[in-house]
Every structure is written in structure tokens, then in C-alpha cells.
Amino acid sequence: MLHRGHENAEGGHGGDQDVPMAWFYAEYIADELLRTGDLMPPASVEFRAGRDALALTVFLSDTGGELSGIRVVSQLETWLSLTAYDQPWQDWVRERVACLAADADARGVPSPDLALAEAAWRWLEETELLAPDLDAVPDGAGAVGEDEGPKVWTPAWQLGLPLGHLAIHLF
Template identity: 75%
Template sequence: MLHESRGNTEGPQDGGLAVPMAWLYAEYIADELLRTGDLMPPTSFEYRAGRDALALTVFLSDHRGELSGIRVITQMETWLSLTEYDQLWLDWVRERMALLLEDAEAADGPGPDLELAELAWRWLEETELLAPDLDAVPGGGALPGEEDGPKVWTPAWRLGLPLGHLAIHLF
């Protein structure tokens, strides 16, 4: 992927390979939070959904590209509030992505950070995972043939978001 260096990327200005540092750092933070929480195997689709949802939250909440080790600790409260169950995370992500894409189009297209964020967002929106029904009536019990209660096809973001939220809490 050859791009000019923009914003939070590091690389040559002469059209060489630009490294998407902002996205990779957001993904690293999300991965560390999920691994520390030890909520599920890192090879599972559920883990990927949690990592991508949390990485998007981290990436999109970093308005000025100023994440650092110390700043991460102060941002955790923001990430917790963004990923809470009753918050409008989906709308927030759509609005932030639209703004960033609009800005990128005015600046000769998206850089590698935004391209990776777009890929993660598209996967979270378009992929459905078979998961426990999060809206099932508590105590409803399992139907015959269901070991852990009712399961439904759930958008990956809807499963990953509470995992990300829980991982932040457990950190």
C-alpha cells in the first residue's frame, strides 16, 4: 500500500510505504485490554469482534492524534462511557467515520490508518456471529437442543462492544 505520509503515519514523504501508526496503536491497546481480561481465546471471531470494536473506539476518540502511554489511562473513562450498553456507539462510529472520510476526500483520499479502520468497521457491520441472545428474557431457559440458551445471528459489533467494555473494566 503506497501512500504519502498523512497525519499519524510515519514513512517517507516521497510516495514510499506509510505505516498506519495511529490504527496499529489503537489495535495494540485493544488487544492488550482484551488479553489482560482473558475473556476468550485470541483466535476466536468473538475476540476479533471485541478487538475491532475497541480499536475503533480508541482510534475514533483520538481527535488530535495524541495517544501516548499516559494519555491512554486518562482516556479509559471516555472509552468506558462510549462502549456502555445504553450509549449510541453505532451512531457515534458512523458519524465519526463519515467525518473522517469527508476530510480525507478533501485531502486526496484516506490514508492507511483510515483504510484499516474502514476495513475493521466494514467487517464489524457486515459479519454476523452466532451468539447467545443478548435480548433474551432472563431465566427463559434453553430450548431442547440448546445447551446455553437461545442463540441468534448477531452483528459482530454488537457482540464485540460489550466484550470491549468488559475488558476496559477488568483492566
């Protein structure tokens, strides 16, 4: 995390701010992966769900604090395994966020990176998107188009996570 401030008239530092570079870098990686995959229009809410899910995966998987120095290609397998369909991704996110929050509390130092990650996770959990019901059984009437058929309200992370996983595959 970078520390940014300016000197005041007395020569001391005032207005100091910590810049959440780890979160910004994770978001940048996620954005680039999704844009490269060309799965959704970048202005869509589905794109945001995918970007936030991927950014959380990238940010929270950086256990060594080396995010800005990583090579994306070397991490793809890790991110693929974390975002796989059969993995309890949401439980992993909750545990990692809680662990990082406890660590920040113990140090007595707020983390702007963690604050942005928590905000993204809240949005992914609390926002529901209308999506095709993939569990619906077709009535035998023939193929159903994307805009047809039953739809269900789905937490944003449940839509964003597979988009992020697919974007990693396409990279």
C-alpha cells in the same frame, strides 16, 4: 502517521508508503486490554470482534491526533462512556468515519489509518456471530448453560462492544 520509503538508484525516493501507526497503536491497546481481561481466547472470532470494536473506539476518540502519545489510563473513562450499553456507539462510529473520510477527501490525501478503520467497521457490521439470545424468556425449565438455550445471529459489533467495555472495566 509515519512515512516510510527508500532511495532509488537516482537518489530520489521510490516506493513511499504511509504506515498507519495510529491504527496499529489503537489495535495494540485494544488487544492488550482484551488479553488482560482474559475474556475470550485470543484466536476466537469473538476476541477479534472485541478487539476491532475497542480499536475503533480508541482510534476514533483521538480527535487531537495524539494517539501515540496518550496514556491509556487517562482515556479509560472516555472509552467506558463511549462503549456503555445505553450509548449509540454504532451511530457515533458511522459519523466519525464519515467525518474523517470527508476530511481526507478534502485534503486529497488518502489515509491508511482510516482505510484500516473502515475495513474493521465493515467487518463488524457485515459479520454475524451466533450468540446466546439475551432477550429470550426462559421457559421455567431451570438454569440454562452458556451452550444451551436459544441463539441468534448477531452483528459482530453487538458482541464485540460489550466485551470491549468489560475489558476496560477489568483493566
